[in-house]
Amino acid sequence: MEIVASVTNASKQYKTGDTVITALQPTTCEFKKNELTLIIGPSGSGKTTLLSLLGCVIFPTRGEVTICNQRIDGLKQKELANVRLKNIGFVFQSFNLLAPLNALENVMQPLLLLGISSKEAKQRAEEALRKVNMENRMLNLPKMLSGGQQQRVAIARALVTNPSLMLCDEPTAALDIKSVAVVMEELKVLSTTGKSVAVVTHDLRLKQFADRIIYVNNGVASENPTEEELFH
Numbered sequence: 633m634e635i636v637a638s639v640t641n642a643s644k645q646y647k648t649g650d651t652v653i654t655a656l657q658p659t660t661c662e663f664k665k666n667e668l669t670l671i672i673g674p675s676g677s678g679k680t681t682l683l684s685l686l687g688c689v690i691f692p693t694r695g696e697v698t699i700c701n702q703r704i705d706g707l708k709q710k711e712l713a714n715v716r717l718k719n720i721g722f723v724f725q726s727f728n729l730l731a732p733l734n735a736l737e738n739v740m741q742p743l744l745l746l747g748i749s750s751k752e753a754k755q756r757a758e759e760a761l762r763k764v765n766m767e768n769r770m771l772n773l774p775k776m777l778s779g780g781q782q783q784r785v786a787i788a789r790a791l792v793t794n795p796s797l798m799l800c801d802e803p804t805a806a807l808d809i810k811s812v813a814v815v816m817e818e819l820k821v822l823s824t825t826g827k828s829v830a831v832v833t834h835d836l837r838l839k840q841f842a843d844r845i846i847y848v849n850n851g852v853a854s855e856n857p858t859e860e861e862l863f864h
């Protein structure tokens with residue numbers, strides 16, 4: 633299966649004053665097309681750090697990160713922003729929709745940033761909203777939508793640029809149990825359309841949606857955790 637993103641011996645240390653925190657020990661893993669990967673682990677274990685490396689939001693202290701066959705070390709901030717815009721869709725816990733814009737306008741934004749005409753952006757945004765079954769709420773402002781519906785609009789916004797990699801940081805943490813299932817189903821369906829989807833979560837109930845699990849503990853990432861590790 634085609635590899636969309638990989639980290640190779642990548643580690644991350646944060647320096648604050650005299651203190652150095654090793655957030656991620658040297659880690660090697662691959663993210664493939666048509667795969668939904670859960671990244672699970674206790675608070676402070678390094679999950680978001682791993683996701684941020686994949687999202688080209690931070691550079692590794694050592695090691696390599698490759699996104700769609702492009703190594704990101706050495707890239708300038710502008711080039712990095714381009715890699716993000718072209719290849720990566722982000723979904724956050726708090727949806728991060730723009731309050732004064734309706735669902736359709738929110739989803740159009742990444743396309744307008746890419747310089748696409750508003751006519752084409754509108755068509756593509758409508759199509760993305762249809763994919764997450766939100767075509768009937770396109771003209772609603774975020775405040776008129778439930779948390780689950782807002783998250784589906786946020787997913788449409790992430791997928792409208794047709795990214796190869798979707799990175800989701802606790803996408804279900806603010807949702808009720810019914811919306812959790814709807815949002816995870818949407819992400820699961822997306823992962824079968826040629827995308828690689830990575831989801832950081834604390835919620836072990838999401839296991840049923842995963843093709844594979846990366847367990848992060850104390851900055852060490854490992855695949856195929858035992859039940860004991862997951863539930864300890």
Ligand SMILES: Nc1ncnc2c1ncn2[C@@H]1O[C@H](COP(=O)(O)OP(=O)(O)OP(=O)(O)O)[C@@H](O)[C@H]1O
Binds near residue numbers: 648653673677680
């Ligand atoms: N910008 C930063 N500066 C300094 N330390 C940081 C920074 N970001 C994260 N850390 C530290 O790195 C470690 C790993 O943090 P990270 O956010 O990756 O964990 P996490 O598993 O995502 O946690 P949570 O589930 O609570 O969000 C923690 O000890 C955290 O305090």
